Amino acid sequence: MREPNLFLISAPSGTGKSTLINSVLAMADQTSLPLELSISSTTREPRQGESDQDHYFFISLEEFHKLREQDFFLEYAEVHGNYYGTSFEFVRSKLESGVNLILEIDVQGFRQINDLDLSYKSIFILPPSMQALEDRIKNRGDEDATAIELRLKNAKEELTFASEYQHIIKNDSFELAAKQLYAIIAQDDAYQDKNHEELQQFLAQLLSS
Numbered sequence: 001m002r003e004p005n006l007f008l009i010s011a012p013s014g015t016g017k018s019t020l021i022n023s024v025l026a027m028a029d030q031t032s033l034p035l036e037l038s039i040s041s042t043t044r045e046p047r048q049g050e051s052d053q054d055h056y057f058f059i060s061l062e063e064f065h066k067l068r069e070q071d072f073f074l075e076y077a078e079v080h081g082n083y084y085g086t087s088f089e090f091v092r093s094k095l096e097s098g099v100n101l102i103l104e105i106d107v108q109g110f111r112q113i114n115d116l117d118l119s120y121k122s123i124f125i126l127p128p129s130m131q132a133l134e135d136r137i138k139n140r141g142d143e144d145a146t147a148i149e150l151r152l153k154n155a156k157e158e159l160t161f162a163s164e165y166q167h168i169i170k171n172d173s174f175e176l177a178a179k180q181l182y183a184i185i186a187q188d189d190a191y192q193d194k195n196h197e198e199l200q201q202f203l204a205q206l207l208s209s
């Protein structure tokens with residue numbers, strides 16, 4: 001059996017990242033691959049349907065800063081005006097118990113972990129188009145216009161970091177994207193990234209639209 005691993009997954013809001021990750025968690029369950037999604041702490045308000053300790057540990061800004069000062073976080077970042085952080089202890093205990101762990105983090109968090117002496121695989125997920133991304137962000141309907149604008153602006157900025165990741169997946173076909181993500185996580189030796197040049201061209205196209 002291989003050593004449990006950390007998988008850093010980033011994607012702009014509206015890329016369908018959470019749905020893909022949920023699908024991959026279900027696939028892992030079916031194949032008895034020990035895989036979990038790390039639960040971060042955040043100062044953001046819970047959205048409808050989200051519960052504490054399940055989706056996030058929802059904490060106050062004061063609490064967040066206190067934990068940050070105590071070096072509680074492996075990485076943390078301010079994203080869209082809220083703070084998010086990964087607990088060092090959470091990650092350590094999962095890996096030690098043999099569980100592969102997905103960190104769904106933004107590009108700033110990825111860069112911080114990149115600077116640490118840790119073994120991980122990094123994956124960036126691209127939306128099928130800028131229009132699809134915009135539609136998804138707007139149709140979520142749970143944030144005001146300013147928050148939506150901020151997410152859109154940040155989405156474009158985040159895309160400029162995609163090339164720093166070891167793997168890039170284009171989420172145009174959900175089934176295919178989920179299969180590709182699972183193959184990377186299950187460390188399937190037969191898996192090969194899609195044509196790198198084609199993906200780079202697509203990324204350039206997204207950035208110019």
Ligand code: 5GP
Nearest residue numbers: 040076077079084085086104105106108109
């Ligand atoms: P949301 O508010 O939509 O749940 O998440 C917003 C962004 O914060 C997403 O890009 C997500 O990947 C990122 N994020 C969630 N948890 C963490 C974390 O613990 N650390 C970092 N750096 N980013 C996070």
